[in-house]
Amino acid sequence: MTDFETLWQEISTAALLGTRRKPFRLKDPNAAAGKAAALLKTDGDDEKQLLRAASVAAIYRQAGQLPAQGSPTRLIPCPEDDWPRCSQNAGDCLAIILTSGMTELLGEWIEIAAQHRQRVREEHLPALLQQQKVIRPLRRALLPVLGARGRWLAAQNPDWRTFVYYTDERIWHEGQQKERLAYFSDLRAAEPDRARELLQATWEQESWSDRAAFLQVLADGLSAADEPFLESALDDRHKDVRRAAAALLVRLPESRLVGRMTARLKQLLTWRSGLLRSGLTVRLPETCDDEIQRDGIEPKVAKGVRLDVRSWWLAQMIACVPPAVWEKAWKQAPLQIITAAGKVECEDALLWGWSEAAALHQEAVWLESLILHESRRGNHRRMLEIFPRLPPAVKERLTISLLRDESRLTFDTPAGTCLAACKHPWGRELTQAATAVICKTLEHGETQSWRWERLLRESAPYFNPELLEWAAERIQIAMNKAQSRDSAVIGLLTILNFRLKIHRAF
Amino acid sequence: MPNAWTAEQASRFAPDEASEKNARDLAVPQKWFLLRKNELPGCQVIWGEVKGSGEKPYRCQVDLTGPEFNCTCPSRKHPCKHALGLLLLYAGQPGTFQPGEPPDWVAGWLAKRSERGRRKSAEKTGPGASPQQEQAAAPAEEPPVEPAAAQDAAKSAAQISKAKRAAERDRRIRAGLDDLEVWLRDLLRQGLESAQGEPRSFWEAPAARLVDAQAPGAARVLREMRDLAALGDGWQDQMLLRIARLYLLMEGYRRIDSLPEAAQADVRAQIGITTRQEELEHYPGLRDTWMVMGREIEEEEKLKTQRTWLWGMKSGKAAAVLSFAPPGGTLDTSLPPGAVLAAELVYYPSAYPLRALIRRRASTAQMQPVEAIKDLARCGSSSLLEAAAGYTAALAASPWVERYPFLLNGVTPLYEDGEWALYDSQDRRILISRGFSYGWGLLAISGGRPVGLFGEWDGSRILPLSAWTDDQFYAFRPRLE
Numbered sequence: 001m002t003d004f005e006t007l008w009q010e011i012s013t014a015a016l017l018g019t020r021r022k023p024f025r026l027k028d029p030n031a032a033a034g035k036a037a038a039l040l041k042t043d044g045d046d047e048k049q050l051l052r053a054a055s056v057a058a059i060y061r062q063a064g065q066l067p068a069q070g071s072p073t074r075l076i077p078c079p080e081d082d083w084p085r086c087s088q089n090a091g092d093c094l095a096i097i098l099t100s101g102m103t104e105l106l107g108e109w110i111e112i113a114a115q116h117r118q119r120v121r122e123e124h125l126p127a128l129l130q131q132q133k134v135i136r137p138l139r140r141a142l143l144p145v146l147g148a149r150g151r152w153l154a155a156q157n158p159d160w161r162t163f164v165y166y167t168d169e170r171i172w173h174e175g176q177q178k179e180r181l182a183y184f185s186d187l188r189a190a191e192p193d194r195a196r197e198l199l200q201a202t203w204e205q206e207s208w209s210d211r212a213a214f215l216q217v218l219a220d221g222l223s224a225a226d227e228p229f230l231e232s233a234l235d236d237r238h239k240d241v242r243r244a245a246a247a248l249l250v251r252l253p254e255s256r257l258v259g260r261m262t263a264r265l266k267q268l269l270t271w272r273s274g275l276l277r278s279g280l281t282v283r284l285p286e287t288c289d290d291e292i293q294r295d296g297i298e299p300k301v302a303k304g305v306r307l308d309v310r311s312w313w314l315a316q317m318i319a320c321v322p323p324a325v326w327e328k329a330w331k332q333a334p335l336q337i338i339t340a341a342g343k344v345e346c347e348d349a350l351l352w353g354w355s356e357a358a359a360l361h362q363e364a365v366w367l368e369s370l371i372l373h374e375s376r377r378g379n380h381r382r383m384l385e386i387f388p389r390l391p392p393a394v395k396e397r398l399t400i401s402l403l404r405d406e407s408r409l410t411f412d413t414p415a416g417t418c419l420a421a422c423k424h425p426w427g428r429e430l431t432q433a434a435t436a437v438i439c440k441t442l443e444h445g446e447t448q449s450w451r452w453e454r455l456l457r458e459s460a461p462y463f464n465p466e467l468l469e470w471a472a473e474r475i476q477i478a479m480n481k482a483q484s485r486d487s488a489v490i491g492l493l494t495i496l497n498f499r500l501k502i503h504r505a506f
Numbered sequence: 507m508p509n510a511w512t513a514e515q516a517s518r519f520a521p522d523e524a525s526e527k528n529a530r531d532l533a534v535p536q537k538w539f540l541l542r543k544n545e546l547p548g549c550q551v552i553w554g555e556v557k558g559s560g561e562k563p564y565r566c567q568v569d570l571t572g573p574e575f576n577c578t579c580p581s582r583k584h585p586c587k588h589a590l591g592l593l594l595l596y597a598g599q600p601g602t603f604q605p606g607e608p609p610d611w612v613a614g615w616l617a618k619r620s621e622r623g624r625r626k627s628a629e630k631t632g633p634g635a636s637p638q639q640e641q642a643a644a645p646a647e648e649p650p651v652e653p654a655a656a657q658d659a660a661k662s663a664a665q666i667s668k669a670k671r672a673a674e675r676d677r678r679i680r681a682g683l684d685d686l687e688v689w690l691r692d693l694l695r696q697g698l699e700s701a702q703g704e705p706r707s708f709w710e711a712p713a714a715r716l717v718d719a720q721a722p723g724a725a726r727v728l729r730e731m732r733d734l735a736a737l738g739d740g741w742q743d744q745m746l747l748r749i750a751r752l753y754l755l756m757e758g759y760r761r762i763d764s765l766p767e768a769a770q771a772d773v774r775a776q777i778g779i780t781t782r783q784e785e786l787e788h789y790p791g792l793r794d795t796w797m798v799m800g801r802e803i804e805e806e807e808k809l810k811t812q813r814t815w816l817w818g819m820k821s822g823k824a825a826a827v828l829s830f831a832p833p834g835g836t837l838d839t840s841l842p843p844g845a846v847l848a849a850e851l852v853y854y855p856s857a858y859p860l861r862a863l864i865r866r867r868a869s870t871a872q873m874q875p876v877e878a879i880k881d882l883a884r885c886g887s888s889s890l891l892e893a894a895a896g897y898t899a900a901l902a903a904s905p906w907v908e909r910y911p912f913l914l915n916g917v918t919p920l921y922e923d924g925e926w927a928l929y930d931s932q933d934r935r936i937l938i939s940r941g942f943s944y945g946w947g948l949l950a951i952s953g954g955r956p957v958g959l960f961g962e963w964d965g966s967r968i969l970p971l972s973a974w975t976d977d978q979f980y981a982f983r984p985r986l987e
C-alpha cells in the first residue's frame with residue numbers, strides 16, 4: 001500500500017466510525033504529495049480536521065485514479081458480415097414489431113429479409129434475441145437473417161446460445177439440453193437418417209423427458225426408415241415416450257402399428273353389399289388389452305369427449321388408420337361410407353375417428369364429405385371443428401364461395417367463421433373476395449361487435465402481399481364513401497399499410 | 507422544402523412507448539376531420555383537427571422546422587399523441603394533407619413562437635428559473651416605449667434593487683452554509699456508518715434548509731448523499747467525495763472574493779446561482795463544426811435535465827448544452843445525436859468550462875455522420891490512461907466536475923463477472939455504469955472488435971452515450987426517455 005492509501009484508509013475509517021467513538025489526529029499529514037500536503041493543516045478541533053483532511057484527500061484520490069490493468073479473456077471477434085445490414089427503415093419496422101406487440105408480423109419480416117439476403121441491424125439484435133418465446137418457433141428461418149454478427153452475438157449469451165449454426169457434433173455430447181435439441185433438429189432437417197442413428201446411439205442414457213422431446217423432432221422428415229426404431233420405442237419405460245412413438249407411427253401408412261390396427265378393425269367393421277340393403281355393421285371392441293394399449297390406445301375416455309368407453313376405444317382405433325384403407329377395402333366413395341355410418345349406433349365414434357385420420361393424412365375429399373354429412377345432420381359445431389383442418393387450398397375455395405353470397409361480413413355467419421379459420425397466407429382470390437365483402441359491409445354502415453374487430457385484426461397478417469396496396473385503397477375508398485370511422489377497419493388498414501411499408505423498406 | 511420526414515424520425519420525438527403506440531393509431535387519415543399543410547417562409551407547418559373526448563375537436567399543429575408541437579388537448583405529455591400522430595401521418599402519407607392558408611389559431615401560434623424565438627434565440631433557463639414561468643411570462647405584446655430619461659432612471663433604480671436582492675441572497679446563503687457546517691460536523695462526529703441507517707428525513711432536512719437559503723446546488727449534493735446511503739459496495743468513497751465537494755464549496759463561498767474569477771463562477775454555479783444568458787453576451791464564442799455525441803436525461807425533484815454533448819471537430823473541445831423541463835414540459839429536441847452542425851457556442855464561465863449554449867447556429871447536416879466519424883478518430887483519446895489524465899486535469903482546475911466527457915477510440919466492450927467493462931489496446935480497463943442497459947447492443951456493434959465510444963465518466967464508471975464503427979454511428983437512448 002502506498003503512503004497515500006494508508007492515509008486514505010485512516011481518514012475513511014475515522015469518518016465511518018465517527019469522532020465521538022475515536023478521536024481523529026492525522027498521523028502523517030505529509031503522506032499526501034505536493035500541494036495537497038500543505039493543505040492538510042492540523043489546527044482546529046477533531047471534526048474540522050477530519051472534514052478538511054477528507055475533503056483534500058477525497059478530491060486528490062478521485063483525480064489520481066487510474067484505469068486498472070486488466071487481463072481480459074479475449075473474445076474471438078465476429079466473423080466478416082455475410083449479408084449486408086437491412087435499411088434503417090426496415091430496421092425501424094422490426095423495432096416497431098418488437099416493441100408494439102405485433103409479433104405476428106415477425107415471420108413476414110424475416111421472410112422478406114431472407115429473400116433480399118439482408119440481415120438484422122446490430123442495434124436491434126438484443127431486442128430480437130430477448131424475445132426467445134416468439135423467435136424459438138422461427139429459429140431456422142431467422143438464423144440466416146441474424147447474419148454472421150447476430151449468430152456471433154447469440155453465442156456470447158447463455159440465454160441465446162441456440163441461435164447459431166452447429167458445425168460440430170461435440171455439442172450433441174457436451175451441450176445443454178436446449179442446445180442438443182436445436183442441434184438435433186438441424187441435423188434431422190439436413191440428414192434425417194444420420195439424426196436417428198445419433199439418437200439411437202445415446203438412447204439408453206437419455207432421460208425420459210429428453211427421449212420424448214427428441215422423438216417429437218423426428219416428425220420432421222419422417223419416413224419408413226424410422227419405423228423399426230419407433231416400433232421398438234413402443235416398449236419404452238415411460239408412457240410419454242410410448243405415446244410420442246405411437247403418434248409418429250400412425251403417420252406412416254406402411255407401419256406395423258397401422259397394419260395391426262387395420263387388422264383389428266377389419267374384425268369389427270364390415271361392409272355388406274346387397275342389391276336392396278348395403279351398409280355398415282359395427283361391433284364395438286370388447287376389451288382394451290395391453291397389446292392395444294401398446295399401440296397407443298388410451299383406455300380412459302379423454303376429457304371433453306362425449307363417448308362411452310367402448311366407443312372411445314373404437315374411435316381411437318379408427319383415427320389410427322388412413323381413411324383410404326376403407327375406400328379400397330369396401331370399394332366405396334368416402335361420402336357413401338360416411339352416410340352409411342348414420343345408420344349405426346356408434347356413428348359419433350366413427351365420425352370422430354375418421355375426421356382425426358382424414359386431418360392427419362390431409363384427405364381433402366374425406367374432410368369435405370364429413371363436413372357435408374355434418375351439415376345434413378345439422379351439426380354446425382362439428383362442421384366448424386372440421387373446417388380448419390382442411391388443406392389451405394380447399395379452405396380458400398370453400399370460403400370464397402361462401403363470401404361471394406354475402407352482402408356483409410359478420411363473425412357469426414359461416415362465411416365469417418370460415419374466413420377466421422383461414423390462418424395461412426391468402427391467395428389473390430381470397431384476398432379479393434375478403435376485401436370486397438369488407439367494403440360491402442362498410443356500405444351497410446352498421447357498427448359491429450368486438451368480434452368483428454377481432455376477425456379483421458386476425459385476418460390482417462394473411463392478406464396477399466401483392467394486393468396490400470390494392471386492398472388498402474379499396475377499403476379506404478369504401479370508408480370515405482360511407483363516412484365511416486369504424487375502429488376495426490382503421491386497425492386493419494393500419495396493419496395493411498404497415499405491412500406494405502415493410503415490403504417497401506427492403 | 508420537400509417532405510423529408512420519415513415515420514422513424516417522427517417517432518423519435520415520442521415521450522414514451524405508450525405515446526408512440528397511441529400516436530401510431532392516430533396516424534390514419536380517417537381519424538382526422540381536417541388535415542392541412544402550408545409553407546410559410548422558412549417555416550413549414552401542418553395542422554389538423556381530431557376528435558377529442560369532448561364535443562369540440564382538438565386542434566393540433568406541428569411546426570416542422572423545429573419540430574415544435576402544439577395541441578389543445580389536456581394531455582400532460584409533450585408532444586401529445588395527437589401532435590405526434592399528425593406528424594407520423596404527414597411522414598407516411600403527406601398526400602392526405604391539403605395545402606391551405608393557416609387559420610388564425612395556427613398563424614397566432616406561429617407568430618408567438620417566432621417572437622419568443624427572437625427573444626431568447628436559444629435557451630436561457632437554469633435550474634432556478636422554471637421554463638414554465640418563462641413561457642407564461644412571454645407576453646404577446648411589447649411593453650410601451652418610454653422616454654430615454656425615464657428609462658435611465660428606471661434602469662438605475664432596477665440596478666439598486668438588484669444589488670439589494672443580491673446582498674440579501676448572499677446573507678441567506680452564508681447563514682445556510684454555517685448551518686451546513688454544523689450539520690457536517692455532527693455527521694462526522696456520529697460517523698458515516700451509523701448515518702447509513704438514518705431515514706430519508708435525516709438528509710432531507712438539511713437539504714430543505716439549503717433550498718430555503720437559496721443554495722439549491724448544495725442541497726442537490728445532500729440528496730445525492732441520501733441516495734448513496736442506500737447503495738452498497740463502495741458507498742463510503744462516494745460519500746466522502748460528496749462531503750469533500752460540499753466542504754470545498756462552503757469554504758470557497760466564504761472567501762469567494764479572494765478567488766480567481768473563473769473559480770468564483772464555479773462556486774456560484776455549484777451553490778445554484780444561475781448565470782443569465784444576457785450575462786454571457788460579452789463572452790467570446792467558439793465557432794466550430796460540432797458533432798452531437800449523445801444525450802442523457804436526469805430527473806431530480808420532478809425537474810428533468812437533459813445534457814446534450816457536442817464535440818468540436820476542429821477545437822477538440824467538448825460542450826454540454828442543457829435543457830430543463832418541469833413535469834409535462836418538453837426538452838429541447840433540436841440536437842439529435844449524430845447530427846453535425848456549424849455553430850458558435852459560448853461557454854458558461856468556469857475554471858474548466860463544459861456547459862455551453864448555442865449562440866448562433868449556421869446550419870445542420872453540413873457533414874454526414876460517416877465523414878465525421880473519420881474525424882473523430884483524430885479527436886479522442888487512444889488510451890484510457892490518456893483519457894484519465896484529462897479527467898485529472900479537469901478536477902485539478904475545478905473539483906466540482908462531476909461528469910467528464912470521454913471520447914475514446916479503440917475500446918472493446920466485454921462482459922465479465924456480471925459487469926460490462928471497456929478495455930483499451932493496452933488492456934487497461936474501466937467499468938460501465940450499472941444503469942447502462944444496452945450492454946448487449948454495444949457488444950453487437952463492436953462484434954468483439956474495438957469501437958469508438960463517447961460517454962460520461964464520473965471518476966469510477968462510464969455511462970456510454972454513443973458508439974461508432976467505421977461506417978455507423980449509434981446513439982443510446984437516455985433511460986428517462
